[in-house]
Amino acid sequence: MKRRQIAVVAGAATVLGLLTAVASTAARPDDDPVRLAATPEGGVRVVGLPCLPSSFQLGMTNAGTADLYADVELAAGGPVVLDRRLVSSWLPAWDPDHTVTARIGVTVPLDAEPGSYEVRATTDGAEVTVPVEVLPQPPKGDGANLALGEQAVASSTHANFDVCGAVDGNTDSEQWDTLTGWNDGTSGVFPDTYDVTLAAPASISRVETWTLDSTRYPAARYGLRDFDVQVRAGGAWQTVDEVRGNTAGRVTSTFAPVTADAVRIVGLASNNRDYSRLIEVEVFTS
Numbered sequence: 001m002k003r004r005q006i007a008v009v010a011g012a013a014t015v016l017g018l019l020t021a022v023a024s025t026a027a028r029p030d031d032d033p034v035r036l037a038a039t040p041e042g043g044v045r046v047v048g049l050p051c052l053p054s055s056f057q058l059g060m061t062n063a064g065t066a067d068l069y070a071d072v073e074l075a076a077g078g079p080v081v082l083d084r085r086l087v088s089s090w091l092p093a094w095d096p097d098h099t100v101t102a103r104i105g106v107t108v109p110l111d112a113e114p115g116s117y118e119v120r121a122t123t124d125g126a127e128v129t130v131p132v133e134v135l136p137q138p139p140k141g142d143g144a145n146l147a148l149g150e151q152a153v154a155s156s157t158h159a160n161f162d163v164c165g166a167v168d169g170n171t172d173s174e175q176w177d178t179l180t181g182w183n184d185g186t187s188g189v190f191p192d193t194y195d196v197t198l199a200a201p202a203s204i205s206r207v208e209t210w211t212l213d214s215t216r217y218p219a220a221r222y223g224l225r226d227f228d229v230q231v232r233a234g235g236a237w238q239t240v241d242e243v244r245g246n247t248a249g250r251v252t253s254t255f256a257p258v259t260a261d262a263v264r265i266v267g268l269a270s271n272n273r274d275y276s277r278l279i280e281v282e283v284f285t286s
């Protein structure tokens, strides 16, 4: 009787010991089949403007032999704000390994202290750290583009495109994609409007309108053909330029200085009659 009790205790200890060993093995990072990575590797740079978002790609790879479901938690330091805190993805055990990616939007408030911060992405046994550099506000005085990073709204935006793409400071049509360009969402239906609200009313006299004009998508075939440039003064929109029959990628509109707090591009027709496309809108003082 006494021996049997000892045997039971010993058996329980063996089972417990085994469970402990299994649990600690599963928690060891080396054994977690999920690999995390972030691109660009150097991290992201962000400015505290309402329409100048940044982002990075989170890569999730199942290096194991069994399908699994991964939950990746995201945490940001300092003033950094993420557009989501959790990425959940089904990761089949493909061979060769296949990486599933998710775009994580990064913003900071207007008054964010410039400096170096980081975003941490973690799953059970894997982790990746993404450096985030918060840059100072760009100057918005004479000679500066007053539209840069300011709030843009559009009558519609094509799926996957970002309405902020035409105020991100990038005028290079060769880099046209869903992030740095704006494409309306109503094929063949005009007018389309793209508005930028300035940080403060300013005396403006020049607007640069950049429509799509790349080697592959020349403006003469894909750019805005007919459009109006409007400014909002005293709460009312007024037209300061009427552009017709355009085939150029960049159109400069100059006009008598007017104190305005917003600028609107009214797309009336494009050269291939489907969409209004803008790569950038710039606004300058007198």
Ligand SMILES: [Ca+2]
Pocket (backbone or CB within 6 Å): 165, 166, 167, 168, 169, 170, 171, 180, 181, 279, 280
């Ligand atoms: Ca752009």
